[in-house]
Amino acid sequence: MATSSAPVPVNPASLPEPRGYSHGTLSGNTLHLGGQTALDQDMRIVPGGIVQQFRQAFGNVLATLAEAGGVPRDLVSITIYLTDIPDYQAHGKEIGKVWRELAGPVYPAMAGIGTTGLWQPEAMIEIVGVAVIPEERLVRPAVS
Helix, strand or coil: CCCCCCCEEECCCCCCCCCCCCCEEEECCEEEEEEECCECCCCCECCCCHHHHHHHHHHHHHHHHHHCCCCHHHEEEEEEEECCHHHHHHCHHHHHHHHHHHHCCCCCEEEEEECCCCCCCCCCEEEEEEEECCCCCCCCCCCC
């Protein structure tokens, strides 16, 4: 029997259809945002480098957040996995500009972690997060 606090998947139609995972999982009013790389709707990693990949990956995170009624200020934690930390650091100002464009002056707890590779070999970045969405804005996906 499903209740309002039973975990339910959150999968926006604007993102590639998941197979074997969910873009997010809502439990109560806490949304766990699954790892997002720079996959576009055609299941391809966007070209152009770390700034463009950050824009796509973070946009994917925000699309999942919005699907559940959330907004950037609801983010409480973001973890960014990077295959090239120096490249990310070298483009920090550009990435910060993209962040402010997409999320405004919202800065949740964050961590950046270096890794030797991600699921898609051409991916340079993967972003996961957690958001707490106030009940008055929360949109609970239908459970099938």
